[in-house]
Amino acid sequence: MIQHSFLIDGEKIRTEDSFEVINPATAEGFARCSVATSEHLDAAVSAARAAFPAWAGKSVQDRAAMIEAIADAVEQEKDDLAVLLSTEQGKPVHTGAAGEIMGALKWARATAKLRPSVDVVQDDEAVRIEVHRKPLGVVGSITPWNHPVMIAVWHIMPALLAGNTVIIKPSSYTPLSTLRLIEIANGILPKGVLNSVTGEGGLGRMMSGHAGIDKIVFTGSTNTGRNIMANAASNLKRLTLELGGNDAAIVLADADTDKIAAKIFAKAFGNSGQTCAALKRLYVHDSIYDTLSTKLAEMAIAAKVGPGNDPETQFGPLQNKAQFDYVKELVADAVSNGARVLSGGQALDRAGYFYPLTVVVDVSDGVRIVDEEQFGPVLPIVRFMDVDDAVACANANENALGGSIWSADIEKARVLACRLESGTAWVNDHATISPNAPFGGAKQSGIGVEFGLYGLEEYMQLQTVRISK
Known part of the structure; x- marks a missing residue:
């Protein structure tokens, strides 16, 4: 060696x-x-x-x-x-x-x-x-x-x-x-x-x-x-x-789920969720909640998780055992609190720290998987009725690295994005950074x-x- x-x-x-x-x-x-x-x-x-x-x-x-x-x-x-x-x-x-x-x-x-x-x-x-x-x-x-x-x-x-x-x-x-x-x-x-x-x-x-x-x-x-x-x-x-970041994304009722689902999926699960500014809490309006949740779960089920040296692999393992165990613990806690798992939810039965892409629904603030940064391939989706409540929930977390608003109305989304208490606020995007724009966190x-x-x-x-x- x-x-x-x-x-x-x-x-x-x-x-x-x-x-x-x-x-x-x-x-x-x-x-x-x-x-x-x-x-x-x-x-x-x-x-x-x-x-x-x-x-x-x-x-x-x-x-x-x-x-x-x-x-x-x-x-x-x-x-x-x-x-x-x-x-x-x-x-x-x-x-x-x-x-x-x-x-x-x-x-x-x-x-x-x-x-x-x-x-x-x-x-x-x-x-x-x-x-x-x-x-x-x-x-x-x-x-x-x-x-x-x-x-x-x-x-x-x-x-x-x-x-x-x-x-x-x-x-x-x-x-x-x-x-x-x-x-x-x-x-x-x-x-x-x-x-x-x-x-x-x-x-x-x-x-x-x-x-x-x-x-x-x-x-x-x-x-x-x-x-x-x-x-x-x-x-x-x-x-x-x-x-640390526990970035929230808010999807408004007018958002086109066909247009945004693939991007939200990529921004949540890229690098198997192990990115500081990954989308980690998804708040979706009640009118499109089931539709968007189902689309994201279907993508997660179809994703190829495997070793990095396999050309067919799209998502690799968690990097270390401590993080692997933590992700398992958060999902188990969510299920014990009434959450439904639409995809994944159980570690893969193989050597290494492999955890499938996991979409969790019927969760809310106050459950660990929402309140804590998962830093893994897990996306909790929270239902909301009132956008002001969603913004308040997004801002209630002590972490404030990034946040995003998703809507067909760009100006309405921009105004809401400016209300997010985060170092970076995106509109119809998340976690995208560039070498000419400052990047850093607010609050903790x-x-x-x-x-x-x-x-x-x-x-x-x-x-x-x-x-x-």
Whole structure:
């Protein structure tokens, strides 16, 4: 079984202590990964701090050119990287994994085109006042297991473009594709600019409390985000936290179920539901409730769930046993509270963490499957009569990453979308994001935003320069 190394100051580090990486399609280990200690983290921080002045001193054009070169180098290995990603994460090779790699390349290249501005807020006879944007220093990135390459790119590329150096800790469930990304990038970047550390339990906590790290960017659960925020207080770290989501979608009575069913299905079940901004609570008007529920259940029944290396697979397994068990628990709880299961509802009788696409009806707020983020291939559908009640239910949840309104009346839907208390509100769509528009959560779904100039500014410190004439 191959043991993979992390990378500090341009050098691969292999340790005696290692942990197993599990293939979720078989529930068996297929690789091992070295465990970084606090001393390794200190060494990574030292390397990043030493590399920072020269990296920050480069022009933004030079840094952007290196990001473009990294994207080109990753594209040369996209097929092998997709296989590795699929093996450790579970998503189908030729759709989900390949799509994630290409999406990451799109984001990297879009980020490379961004340019921080210098704003002139006053220029008269007495004074010129400029607002500059300067890098923070060392950025610590902690990434999740659902999109390990894409989210690593979201964290790393704007940090590098802004002039920061980076230390990344990928999830111990899915470290390998991220480690390979870092290796490829280190073939282009100066030593120490981009470092990686890997380990189970405790390493992220050490990063968030480390005095030599100036900012943490984290994507993951709200509880972990709270812990990071508390640990980061020791040196007032800057934070970008993209946390849990339990996105609600509201389908109005005038919606055409034939037109919207396939899109709702894709936005709810993509990546087997393991996406922060996936559609996770579906509120449907009583007049079309049964029709839309039936259509979605039929699609779920017809879907091919299987291992990522099967060309016919459309949806892979859940990534880990803890999430697999949690999804089973939520469905069982819903059934015990009177819910009906129109599709799926029972784990598949095979090795691995396979759970079928599951549509659950006759549920309401107050049942765990509605109130809690499933993060799996399960969609609860809630019946409503009054749209104001539906909006109130959508807003009652502590999570507020995204939400959507579905209607044939675009203006009515836009007005309702603006009433949603979410970081992003969609009309006749859900979970679609782009590199030029900010993305982040409201309420307990996070702090700060990513993407575009809005996200780039999260990696920079404002400096006001006053020039007296």
